[in-house]
Amino acid sequence: MSNSNSSMAAQAVAHVYAVTGATGTLGRAIVGALAGPADRHIVLVGRSQSALEEVAAGAAASNSAIHIVAGADAAQPAQAAQAVVSKLRDVVAALPGGRVRLVLVQNAGTLSDLSKAVDQYGEDEIASYTTVNFVAFAALTARFLEFAKGTAAERITVVNITSLLAVKAFANWGLYAATRAARDQLMRVVAEEHAEDPRVKTLSYAPGPLEGDMQASVRATVGDAVQREQYARMHREGKLVRPADTARLVCDLVHSGGYESGSHVDVFDLMPPPE
């Protein structure tokens, strides 16, 4: 009976998600958390066609429709934004009509060179890092909102996958921390700009220190000895966050809408740190 109810509700609304950085550790986990119901379209965005196909294959057993945007390179923000929105336009146009909700999950991003303090950055490094981690983010935010607001979508959500570093500074995270702070603040402004438009919400979500490649890279490269030891201990003691856990939490939060638009939510606001 509850199955029948949720099935009826599911038919009533089509959910269209785009997930950038879909081939990374967290991106895969987010796709895994989203895939399932037949009322969902999930657009996987990344650079490598083969890696995206692998992620799509992993979600093929679900009832959700999986789409791919390959060749999306954050070093080319305008083209990448255009490619994502173009695919979303096609997906929305092919829907049978009825209620639609659009969600953009901006998970793409790179670590800055954690071996370096700010005074060791090169000018080209600053420029290219900022392009990939902020300009591409802002460009896709702009083009997604422009597109989405032109549709009949009843709910439009931009999710910024951010970090504790956006709100707390640590040594050796200069460019990463600065660009995450910029992303968070852009989300707050978008929220203010839609204070009178309940369709549009933004969320900045800090997924925590994740098990996987990215944390291994942090442990291997971070120049600050205190942090290196801290992360090594968390790794040894199994205190890193499981990607599937944090992905489930953010997807549930977005689906429920139970957050203040523009806010920064940390995984440890939603669950206790691993014992």
Added chain:
Amino acid sequence: MSNSNSSMAAQAVAHVYAVTGATGTLGRAIVGALAGPADRHIVLVGRSQSALEEVAAGAAASNSAIHIVAGADAAQPAQAAQAVVSKLRDVVAALPGGRVRLVLVQNAGTLSDLSKAVDQYGEDEIASYTTVNFVAFAALTARFLEFAKGTAAERITVVNITSLLAVKAFANWGLYAATRAARDQLMRVVAEEHAEDPRVKTLSYAPGPLEGDMQASVRATVGDAVQREQYARMHREGKLVRPADTARLVCDLVHSGGYESGSHVDVFDLMPPPE
């Protein structure tokens, strides 16, 4: 007697300041607040030689040494940073020796297009604005710190002229707010990176809504009607901050060192809002 004491102290330390955006309303006020004592070298940084010469002429009656770096264009971050540091290197090399304090005041910056919401930004606009207002800032921070730490300077300070927008979001300020948040966070990371090096401090200073051209532009262009009316009222009622007042406050604060490194200080933390 106190004159004699302060004169001895003054001879003991050479103060070298570089001020970017030196030809703008606040830049001129900062130069005015700094110029005076004979132990000060002030490097005025900007694009226009003639505008810089005009500012220099205004400070010529002081006992401070005034230097100019013209042609510094934040749209070319590497060249601009190089030009500033090259001049500072010359100024420091020409000092007679003894104690030196180096201060970089990063006041250069532009308003973003306040008529636009985030979804109206163009990709090129996002890229070029970010270059001028964050990449150039970070590049100069990096090169200045690298240079300064290689000298015998006993105190090295980076001042980020920021805004309330770095910490509070308002509609139509997307790119401005995001890049100011990024600048603030970079300053916090630099502070963390020098937690064990008391020579180096950073300060993010929000000068307030200033009388002058920039506020006139805000009132003329901001898309949000509530803010337009609010700023017009502040203007009518004489409640905008006088550039000379806020410039004096930040210069005194930097000189005294009476702030926590990495912190964001607002003009209204230091004085009551105009009656």
